[in-house]
Amino acid sequence: MIINAKQCRTATMLLALVAILSACATGDFSGTSGSQGVARAEREARSGRYADAAGTYIGLAALASGDEQTRLTLLAVEQWLYAGDAHRARNALRTIPLPSGGELLWLWSADAAALKLWDGQPDGALSLLEPLSRQPLPQVHRARVEALRADAWFQKNEPVRAIELYLQRENWLDDELSIRQNRRRLWAGLKVSDSQVLRDAADLTYDRNIQGWLALGSLANATGEQGIGWGNGVVQWQETYRDHPAIGILDEMDLPEAGALGFPRQIALLLPLSGNNAAAGKAIRNGFLGAYFNATAEIDDAQLIRVYDVNGSGGALAAYDTAVRDGAEFVVGPLLRRSVSELAAESLLPVPVLALNYLPGEVLAPPGFYQFALAPEDEARSAASRTINDNLKRGVALVPNNDWGRRVLTSFTNEFEAAGGRLLDYRSYQPTDQDFSFEIQELLALSQSVQRYRRLRANIGGPLQFDPRRRQDVDFVFLAADAKAGRLIKSQLKFHYSGDLPVYSTSFIYSMDGRSDTDLNGVMFAETPWVVNPPAWIADFPQLYGEYWPAEKRLTRLHAMGYDAYHLVGGLFPARTGPMDEIIGATGTLYLEADGRVHRRMAWARFERGRPEPLPDMDEFQYLLDELGPDSFFIRPPQWRNPQPLP
Known part of the structure; x- marks a missing residue:
């Protein structure tokens, strides 16, 4: 099934998928007829053939009657949800009369609520779940209901209530593994929440446990879990919230080095700021400094940035030499191709360089000379x-x-x-x-x-x-x-x-x-994503840049280039001793080739009614389903690591 991205936002889809896939676990039913058929369906489900399992269950249901038919149909609904076929799941659920009570009613209500969340209707989901929450449910059903309730509150932008429910849910979990999985699921909800909503909620709550979750979620979403802002923010968070349960989430991540150890202490920015091409140089400078101030806002001992006008410094090589004498540990620039070629002609460059243009294809770059360009x-x-x-x-x-x-x-x-x-x-x-x-x-x-x-x-x-x-x-x-x-x-x-x-x-x-x-x-x-579909952690930046520098509106791609250039420094500075991780940036997904060139994978848009509308890189629903499939319920920010199952 293809979900219309205009009708169902990614965050809603993400929460709904997590809710559906983890709330639809098959219960322990006994005494079934057609036991061989049920066993086959269970094997199909365990092997990931969810649509086949649904077909088997619905076939068995056609041969049954009464409660047995209802039970088998509900199992088919669950498997269709696993397969991502909400259309068939919904149609099958409609064939089932509302059970009068007991386990069948609990299953029916959970599946119906999951479909409400799929459709981005948290109030509708809660109308089904709240009555169940007041009943003395068996442990397994209680845990499922509380998880769905929490996800509904996340969709309602009420993260404090959602976290409360997840923390209460641990009372119905028997073992440490289930508790860890519950916390990963809580993290999933935080990851699709607005960072400002989380930050505001953290300021208003006095519960230290809830406040820690909110603060870490806000930090992750504001930084995209990358760069110096994330690395230093995590260090500060760990110092503030010692022994917090979310430390287990951090332990499963491949965190950057603590503090600014992976970042040069002084960076030189070489750009044309006067004469020809000054407008382009200033736009890149503004993008670079905006990224710097955003990333280091909470850091007391941030690195130093020095900006040099290549046109006023006797050329690129002279500006580079001055920057090195001034103590630069990394140089960003120059911008123009002739300046890049001038600098690359030096066989030995004591300080690494990120040039903002590509060398001609036949020119070999010296060691430590990286190249980044908005290349067609x-x-x-x-x-x-x-x-x-x-x-x-x-x-x-x-x-x-x-x-x-x-x-x-x-x-x-x-x-x-x-x-x-x-x-x-x-x-x-x-x-x-x-x-x-x-x-x-x-x-x-x-x-x-x-x-x-x-x-x-x-x-x-x-x-x-x-x-x-x-x-x-x-x-x-x-x-x-x-x-x-x-x-x-x-x-x-x-x-x-x-x-x-x-x-x-x-x-x-x-x-x-x-x-x-x-x-x-x-x-x-x-x-560039900056123009048509910026990541959540920079969603407000294009508008802010347009307000601060209205004359540079048509140069906004250069703002994005400057923004990414700053974050590339953090990736390339330690890359001298190892590969650079991909960076989800403002100009695209950035990756480093062996020749020192940084390349981009782009965002996509389509003109509709005279305006560009963002397109998913692939079927948006299938992307989420692949990453949140029922045999790998896990959370990942832009770069996902160590996937773990959710309950």
């Missing part, structure tokens, strides 16, 4: 991966007739064909043109269709009704274009009987110039 090649590769993931494996491309277009086409083609796709054809166009009919007709074989019509009309000697027909072996169009050309080309594709073809593009097509992009409706494009 990364976006083209992302587009190729996206088409393959969308099961579209035969495409054509329209690219501008310039160096940028050739680079993008090469990157797209290499990635696409390496993944099993086939680029059937491409055409280059002049970006300054207004009419792209010739290129479109040639690319989609419309001109051949017209020629066939003309030959047929000549043979018949009279007019014929005729609609040109494009080639039918094409799955999609890869369009490399800016907003101006893209608007024209997309409209002309529709005019030339090709408006049904999916169109994929890069961020270049989104100009952020304030104009409506209605002509681009349907176009999907790679973009």
Whole structure:
């Protein structure tokens, strides 16, 4: 089943999946008819074949009657929920008359409440659960009801009540393993809660245990569990909440080094701040410093940042030498390619560098020289991966007739064909043109269709009704274009009987110039998460940057670049002695290649009603189901480690 992301937010889905998958454990029923069939269904469920198990149970239910039929149908409902098929689960539950009481009523109510949570209806779930909470339930059913109640309160943005219920739930758990699993489930609820809501709740509660959970959850969500802010925040949290039960959650994580030990004590930022390209340099500086102040707000002994104007310092090499003499332990910049090449020409660089552009492909970087760029090649590769993931494996491309277009086409083609796709054809166009009919007709074989019509009309000697027909072996169009050309080309594709073809593009097509992009409706494009779908811990940053620096609104991708550059320092500084972990950043998911280049996996958006709307990297429901499947109920922030089962 595909969940509409517009109707069901990720946080609601996450809580609902955890609730469903952990609240629908099969009870211990005895005396069943068709014992061999039940045994087969149980084997299927244990092996992860939940849909098969549901089918077996529902088949057995068709042969039974009365309470036995109800019980088997409820087991089928549970397995369909495990399989992520809420539609079948809901339909099956509707066939069951409301049980009059006892265990069947408890099971029915739990499943119905789980479906309410699936739909993001916590009040509806609580209306089913609260009456049960006042009954003397057996231990196993009590634990399930309390877990669902807690998840409902998390959905209602009432984390204090949710934590209270989880802590009370431990009274109905028999062993240490179940208690640890209960705390992981509590952590799941915190991880999908708003960090500000958690922070405000922590300020208002006097219960030390609850306050510790809220403070740690707020810290995790505000930092994405990465960077110096997370590392130092964890140290401070551990000092404040000694012997807190959430320490067990931290023990299961691969935590960064304590304090700022993994971070240089002084960082130099080399950028053009005067003359040409000063606007770009200042935007990156603002993004970098914003990340720094956010990450170190609670740190007494934060590192020192020094900013150097490359244009006013005699060039990149002179600025680098000055920064080293001033005590820099890491250098970020320069930005312009000629400055990057100037610095990379030095065979020995005593202090590591993160350049904000790529060297030419034939130039070998010296040791300790890393490169990070908002390169269109990364976006083209992302587009190729996206088409393959969308099961579209035969495409054509329209690219501008310039160096940028050739680079993008090469990157797209290499990635696409390496993944099993086939680029059937491409055409280059002049970006300054207004009419792209010739290129479109040639690319989609419309001109051949017209020629066939003309030959047929000549043979018949009279007019014929005729609609040109494009080639039918094409799955999609890869369009490399800016907003101006893209608007024209997309409209002309529709005019030339090709408006049904999916169109994929890069961020270049989104100009952020304030104009409506209605002509681009349907176009999907790679973009920085900062612009279309920022992670929770930076969700407010793009708007804040726009308010502080309104003149830099169209440079917001450079804000994101500066933000990520700061966090890359923390990943690369210790990377001299080991690999860099992936970073969930503002410009994409960042990873380091062996050649010292940092690459990005992009976010995706589609123009709808003239505005970009975020797209999931994959089916959003399937992503959550894969990660929270019933045989691996576990919590993970952006980088998940040590998965553990939940009860």
